[in-house]
Amino acid sequence: MSTVRTAHTRRLAVAAAAALALSLGVTACGSDGGTKASDSSSASASAAGTTAAGSAAPKASGTITVFAAASLKESFTDLGKKFEAANPGAKVTFNFGGSSALATSINSGAPADVFAAASPATMKTVTDAGGATGDPKVFVRNTxxxxxxxxxxxxxxxxxxxxxxxxxxxxxxxxxxxxxxxxxxxxxxxxxxxxxxxxxxxxxxxxxxxxxxxxxxxxxxxxxxxxxxxxxxxxxxxxxxAVNDYPIAALAKAPNKDGAAAFVAYIQSPEAQQVLTAAGFQAP
The missing domain is CATH 3.40.190.10 (Periplasmic binding protein-like II)
Structure with a gap:
């Protein structure tokens, strides 16, 4: 009877050990599968994030007409080409001249998207007439x-x-x-x-x-x-x-509002600032 009880006890111990081993194996598999699933999910999220982060802002398109002070002619002509290269669907056209004459034209209804003046006082004649969108931004100075x-x-x-x-x-x-x-x-x-x-x-x-x-x-x-x-x-x-600040603004009646906003933002970018300072302008 003692021998039978001992054998039975051993069989129970072996069965318990087997059950424990099986349980640990399942847990380990489940744990590993969960980690892999999580890693896969993270990878997908990361890829999605990269795509979102890497997605370029909407490109400017169409014609963007810029009225700009005569002293900006060389640098803005260069920047216009760079802007077009970055925005294949866009075409920048310029009207260079005396800031006061340009302001008068804008206030008289001349079709334009952006105004870059050689002084805040000149820009003010446009903003006072409600001709600008938002506050003009000073982007360079000149002496x-x-x-x-x-x-x-x-x-x-x-x-x-x-x-x-x-x-x-x-x-x-x-x-x-x-x-x-x-x-x-x-x-x-x-x-x-x-x-x-x-x-x-x-x-x-x-x-x-x-x-x-x-x-x-x-x-x-x-x-x-x-x-x-x-x-x-x-x-x-x-x-x-007698230092002149140069402000720039998108115009309220701009035919190409998206293009105007894109060009104004570009002129304030590090790339554009580098071109302007190389031309002799001072950073604001």
Whole structure:
């Protein structure tokens, strides 16, 4: 009887051990399967996240008409090409000119998507008329320099030299940002001069020097740099008192609102800022 009880006890122990082993095996399999399922789910979520994160913002398309200060011509022309390359369905067209004239055109109903002005005061004429969407953003700054023929034949070194006898000077009209800045700089230097011509944008004042019609003109440093093959520039300390901020805004009546918003955002991007600073503009 003792022998039978012992054998029975052993059989129970073996069965219990087998059951325990089976239970552990199932648990392990379940655990491993759960981890793999979780990993698979995470991988799918990660892939979805990567796709979402990697998805580019909606591309701009159609024609985007930009009214921009004349001093932005070279850099904006370059940036327009870069923008088009990044947005194959988009075409950027520019209207460069004196900021005040551009503002007047916008307020008169000229079809435009974006306005980039050479001064906050000029932009204000548009925003006050309800012509801009949101608050304009200052994206660069600019300062003046004295533009002279190559070699600086009259050896101008300061603003006071422009008031010398027989010196012919071209300035921008005071209504234009470069003209307003010139008035401020001349006042800071205590210099009173009578220009032989008042131009409606900075390129006009620069051209007078190129053609030899004047001895000097007050233009932006960026214009001197852009035209370095034909003219030289002379810096003067009073320029620091006449710094122009350049604001940009999408326009309220923009025919291409999405394109306008995309271009304004692009101009504030690191890539665009690099192009602008390379052209001589200062970061805001």
């Amino acid at each position: 003046l320099a004295i533009a002279v023929p190559k070699g600086n034949p009259k050896q101008f070194a300061a603003l006071k030299d422009l008031a010398g006898s027989g010196v012919k000077v071209a300035l921008c009209a005071k209504e234009v940002p470069c003209g307003a800045a010139a008035v401020t700089a001349l006042k800071a230097a205590g210099v009173d001069l009578t220009p032989v011509t008042l131009e409606q944008d900075v390129k006009g004042a620069l051209t007078k020097v190129e053609l030899g019609e004047v001895d000097a003109s007050l233009v932006y440093k960026t214009d001197v740099k852009a035209d370095a093959a034909k003219i030289d520039g002379v810096d003067f300390p009073e320029a620091a008192k």
